[in-house]
Amino acid sequence: MEYKKFKEIEIYPARDLSYNFLGIQFENPFILAAAPSTDDLEMVRRGFQMGWAGAILKTTSVEGTKVDLCYPMMSAFEHEGRKLFGMGNIDLISEHHIDKVEYNVRMLKKEFPAKMVAASIMAGRKEDWQHLVERLEKAGVDLIECSFSCPQGNIGEDPGKMLAQSLSATELTARWVKEASKRVPISIKITPHVTDIVEVARAVKRSGCDALTASNSIQALMGIDIKTFAPTPSLDGKSTYSGMTGPAIKPITLRTIAEIARNVDIPIMGTGGASTWSDAVEFMSVGAGVVEFCTVVMHYGFRVIDDLNSGMSHYLDEMKFSSPKEIVGKALPNIVSHNELPRKRMRNHIHENLCIGCDLCYVACRDGGHNAIDQLENRIAHIDWERCVGCGLCKFVCPVDDCIEIMEWI
Amino acid sequence: MMNLTLTAQQARVEAERCLQCFDAPCEQACPTHIKIPKFISMIRNGNIIGAAEITKTSNALANVCGKICPEEIFCQSVCTRGKQDSPIQIRELHFFATQEEVKKGFSKTKPFPTLNKKVAVVGAGPSGLGCAFELSKYGYLVDVFDKGKPGGVPRNSIPAFRLADKELESDTKFLSKYFSLKKKTVDGKAFEQIQKLYNATFLAVGLGKDRPIGIPGEKMKGVLPVLQFLESAKANPKRMKLGKRVVIVGGGNVSLDAAATAKRLGAESVILVYRRSEKEMRVWKAELEEARKQGVEIRFLINPVAVVGKKKVEGVKCRHTKLRKQKDKSGRPIPVEVKGSEFIIDANNIIIAIGQSIAADWLEGVEREKGYIKVDENFRTSVDKIFAGGDMIAGEGTIVQSVAQGKHAAQAIHEFLSGKQEAASGI
Numbered sequence: 001m002e003y004k005k006f007k008e009i010e011i012y013p014a015r016d017l018s019y020n021f022l023g024i025q026f027e028n029p030f031i032l033a034a035a036p037s038t039d040d041l042e043m044v045r046r047g048f049q050m051g052w053a054g055a056i057l058k059t060t061s062v063e064g065t066k067v068d069l070c071y072p073m074m075s076a077f078e079h080e081g082r083k084l085f086g087m088g089n090i091d092l093i094s095e096h097h098i099d100k101v102e103y104n105v106r107m108l109k110k111e112f113p114a115k116m117v118a119a120s121i122m123a124g125r126k127e128d129w130q131h132l133v134e135r136l137e138k139a140g141v142d143l144i145e146c147s148f149s150c151p152q153g154n155i156g157e158d159p160g161k162m163l164a165q166s167l168s169a170t171e172l173t174a175r176w177v178k179e180a181s182k183r184v185p186i187s188i189k190i191t192p193h194v195t196d197i198v199e200v201a202r203a204v205k206r207s208g209c210d211a212l213t214a215s216n217s218i219q220a221l222m223g224i225d226i227k228t229f230a231p232t233p234s235l236d237g238k239s240t241y242s243g244m245t246g247p248a249i250k251p252i253t254l255r256t257i258a259e260i261a262r263n264v265d266i267p268i269m270g271t272g273g274a275s276t277w278s279d280a281v282e283f284m285s286v287g288a289g290v291v292e293f294c295t296v297v298m299h300y301g302f303r304v305i306d307d308l309n310s311g312m313s314h315y316l317d318e319m320k321f322s323s324p325k326e327i328v329g330k331a332l333p334n335i336v337s338h339n340e341l342p343r344k345r346m347r348n349h350i351h352e353n354l355c356i357g358c359d360l361c362y363v364a365c366r367d368g369g370h371n372a373i374d375q376l377e378n379r380i381a382h383i384d385w386e387r388c389v390g391c392g393l394c395k396f397v398c399p400v401d402d403c404i405e406i407m408e409w410i
Numbered sequence: 411m412m413n414l415t416l417t418a419q420q421a422r423v424e425a426e427r428c429l430q431c432f433d434a435p436c437e438q439a440c441p442t443h444i445k446i447p448k449f450i451s452m453i454r455n456g457n458i459i460g461a462a463e464i465t466k467t468s469n470a471l472a473n474v475c476g477k478i479c480p481e482e483i484f485c486q487s488v489c490t491r492g493k494q495d496s497p498i499q500i501r502e503l504h505f506f507a508t509q510e511e512v513k514k515g516f517s518k519t520k521p522f523p524t525l526n527k528k529v530a531v532v533g534a535g536p537s538g539l540g541c542a543f544e545l546s547k548y549g550y551l552v553d554v555f556d557k558g559k560p561g562g563v564p565r566n567s568i569p570a571f572r573l574a575d576k577e578l579e580s581d582t583k584f585l586s587k588y589f590s591l592k593k594k595t596v597d598g599k600a601f602e603q604i605q606k607l608y609n610a611t612f613l614a615v616g617l618g619k620d621r622p623i624g625i626p627g628e629k630m631k632g633v634l635p636v637l638q639f640l641e642s643a644k645a646n647p648k649r650m651k652l653g654k655r656v657v658i659v660g661g662g663n664v665s666l667d668a669a670a671t672a673k674r675l676g677a678e679s680v681i682l683v684y685r686r687s688e689k690e691m692r693v694w695k696a697e698l699e700e701a702r703k704q705g706v707e708i709r710f711l712i713n714p715v716a717v718v719g720k721k722k723v724e725g726v727k728c729r730h731t732k733l734r735k736q737k738d739k740s741g742r743p744i745p746v747e748v749k750g751s752e753f754i755i756d757a758n759n760i761i762i763a764i765g766q767s768i769a770a771d772w773l774e775g776v777e778r779e780k781g782y783i784k785v786d787e788n789f790r791t792s793v794d795k796i797f798a799g800g801d802m803i804a805g806e807g808t809i810v811q812s813v814a815q816g817k818h819a820a821q822a823i824h825e826f827l828s829g830k831q832e833a834a835s836g837i
């Protein structure tokens with residue numbers, strides 16, 4: 001029997017996830033990062049309709065800026081069956097110049113006044129930076145992000161170098177931008193590819209800019225074809241370094257955000273490797289005020305916003321937090337330097353009833369630890385507490401959840 | 411895989427296998443259109459309660475279906491991952507999610523609107539419950555009539571080893587606050603009253619009557635109609651006494667349930683006889699395998715012709731059959747008896763499982779077709795303001811189809827009560 005079209009009625013209440021950050025009201029903490037998904041009016045519209053709180057339109061520049069793209073531009077870091085564990089791109093900034101982006105901003109603000117509409121800009125000369133800011137403010141943006149960190153095909157000052165890799169250039173350029181802005185907050189999108197991220201953050205802070213976007217893709221060589229020696233993505237056998245994004249870079253971004261937040265008092269927009277609501281919680285717990293998403297959207301579509309909202313709502317309920325804002329910085333006091341860590345006698349504890357007898361912990365500890373696990377006849381792993389130092393390796397080679405715990409030895 | 415609840419790790423790993431197809435075929439194939447990729451992505455990302463909510467938003471009997479929906483004929487049959495290697499265990503995944511929700515406590519639903527109109531639902535089986543819940547989402551005051559506890563066939567007949575009471579109650583407890591249950595068997599008089607008192611009525615009394623087989627000796631002691639057998643075996647397994655040798659007649663899932671139940675009750679030999687071959691059986695593979703695992707012997711191409719015995723059953727006289735090329739209405743080849751092939755199977759009990767029909771004689775005024783209540787695409791019967799769904803309109807179906815019909819009927823009832831549709835179907 002074929003049924004008529006059916007309209008599902010929502011039965012669960014939508015939790016209020018809204019809060020204020022940088023003087024802007026965000027419907028939820030989830031923002032579309034400057035990327036292909038925000039390069040087209042129709043796409044951003046769809047993203048907004050589906051529930052994204054805001055978007056940073058893909059980086060633009062002044063008219064006449066040459067954007068010389070080449071294809072294929074995408075590549076993947078496949079790891080143990082997960083094809084897009086990391087995603088690579090040799091994309092450049094948008095092919096749309098400021099005139100088009102201005103138009104998009106106007107349209108979006110008109111249709112979605114409650115959404116955060118931001119634009120991302122990049123330029124070389126002072127007057128270009130300032131010109132872009134003025135035009136965008138007039139068009140009605142809520143925030144301007146400045147890409148100081150596009151890792152590919154630099155069109156900034158030093159060829160081969162990103163703007164944010166120079167402290168003086170960062171501070172100077174950030175000042176130009178801030179000077180030109182009358183109304184909206186400015187966020188500088190930096191790169192983790194620096195010796196000391198804290199110094200860069202301080203330079204931005206000195207410039208008077210309002211926030212940092214931390215960070216961006218990680219420069220990477222995505223792979224080499226071992227028969228032809230062509231790097232990936234291969235363009236007639238040639239390639240260049242890609243910007244790697246997606247799950248593979250999450251821990252790097254977490255550290256970058258944490259390090260800035262621990263040392264510099266400046267609001268942070270998190271980006272780089274977040275795919276889920278819990279990733280977002282992690283980013284926020286080390287200091288991000290909102291979280292930007294790109295790769296997961298390019299992979300699965302705007303629809304992932306439903307789980308981001310639902311997962312965040314349940315998390316807040318469970319934690320009895322009244323607003324996502326409460327998460328911000330929660331983990332920071334727990335990040336300390338190595339010499340401040342507790343020194344306790346730790347030992348592994350194997351729940352032998354859960355052991356399935358793969359003996360991976362045995363071989364890992366024998367060849368990479370302290371030879372503290374014995375292989376019993378029934379293949380069940382057995383720990384020798386005299387030899388175990390509690391390093392924790394076995395816990396992570398064990399394929400079974402919760403089979404191995406590391407606990408204090410008393 | 412039957413009767414297994416996934417562990418959290420198994421669920422996560424299985425969820426990671428899901429491709430997250432766009433406009434997913436599984437979602438279309440589920441009669442209640444559960445948003446399958448969405449709930450699976452939530453399991454993958456550790457938002458288990460969110461996953462349970464997605465499931466329950468579409469299917470009022472999410473736990474029951476999670477346990478015993480024949481996914482292999484619905485969602486799973488079109489799973490894209492199945493084209494790559496093996497399909498996702500969709501049912502097992504949503505059961506995992508909703509059972510986690512049960513452990514944590516039901517998520518609060520938002521307040522539903524209130525409309526000052528009353529709808530009666532007759533029968534608290536899958537279809538009645540599906541309809542009642544959907545109606546209450548619109549804001550109707552819903553009274554559900556049934557003789558006992560809610561649940562229908564899943565409560566009364568489906569063996570506990572396939573569906574435990576507490577699994578069914580994971581759904582019925584949740585649903586109970588959205589309607590009021592009137593413990594009452596509806597008869598002609600009550601039906602008349604209901605029609606007067608309520609703005610609309612949804613009938614979902616299922617198929618409560620065992621179909622007689624029509625062979626000599628059918629009324630003899632020891633011959634058990636299947637529903638009666640399953641109901642008493644479920645209600646009171648300790649008091650249910652079977653002989654050593656049991657023969658089941660039939661070729662559907664119900665006969666397999668009866669066979670497995672007989673085995674569990676201690677019958678030494680359980681033989682299922684079916685007049686066609688294995689290919690024509692209307693059963694779910696998992697159930698067939700389960701019955702065989704229990705030691706049920708299945709014999710094909712056999713037709714019972716008489717019950718043998720004086721006061722009590724001693725055996726069943728059968729004939730072998732051959733399949734003709736010609737097909738019957740069900741599209742299956744017609745079995746014909748082979749002359750002179752008579753033989754007797756010894757038996758202390760014979761369970762007749764050849765189908766069910768509508769039990770309600772008080773429904774005389776409502777038009778039928780092929781024995782079932784006739785409805786149009788808006789689930790309207792021939793009588794003004796009376797809608798119907800579930801097994802009583804379509805013959806023995808499944809739980810998920812019954813829930814879906816209830817849901818769709820609720821939408822039609824809403825359209826009718828809000829003036830967007832005519833009251834009667836004109837059939």
Ligand SMILES: Cc1cc2nc3c(=O)[nH]c(=O)nc-3n(C[C@H](O)[C@H](O)[C@H](O)COP(=O)(O)OP(=O)(O)OC[C@H]3O[C@@H](n4cnc5c(N)ncnc54)[C@H](O)[C@@H]3O)c2cc1C
Pocket residue numbers: 478479480532533534535536537538555556557558560561562563564567568594595596597614615616617618640663664667769770799800801802806807808809810812
């Ligand atoms: C043994 C067996 C095993 C099955 N196994 C499965 C399975 O594994 N998976 C699956 O998907 N489907 C299975 N089915 C099919 C499934 O159970 C039915 O399709 C489904 O229950 C039909 O739902 P319903 O609401 O139409 O009717 P029912 O489930 O029959 O419910 C009808 C309800 O109406 C009540 N009622 C009847 N008369 C009156 C009256 N006069 N007044 C008030 N109330 C009344 C009854 O008490 C009952 O509660 C099985 C069926 C049987 C018989």
Ligand SMILES: Cc1cc2nc3c(=O)[nH]c(=O)nc-3n(C[C@H](O)[C@H](O)[C@H](O)COP(=O)(O)O)c2cc1C
Pocket residue numbers: 033034035036058059087088089091092093094120147150189215216217245246247249271272273274292293294295296
């Ligand atoms: C194809 C592609 C194009 C991108 N283009 C831009 C860009 O124009 N400007 C910019 O600031 N960031 C750009 N990014 C970086 C993203 O905004 C984002 O910071 C990065 O992808 C890390 O986040 P993710 O791991 O969620 O993808 C681009 C990323 C991708 C994958």
Ligand code: SF4
Pocket residue numbers: 439440441442443444446469475476479480481484485486500501504810
């Ligand atoms: S109810 Fe049945 S068809 Fe629907 S998703 Fe669950 S198992 Fe699949």
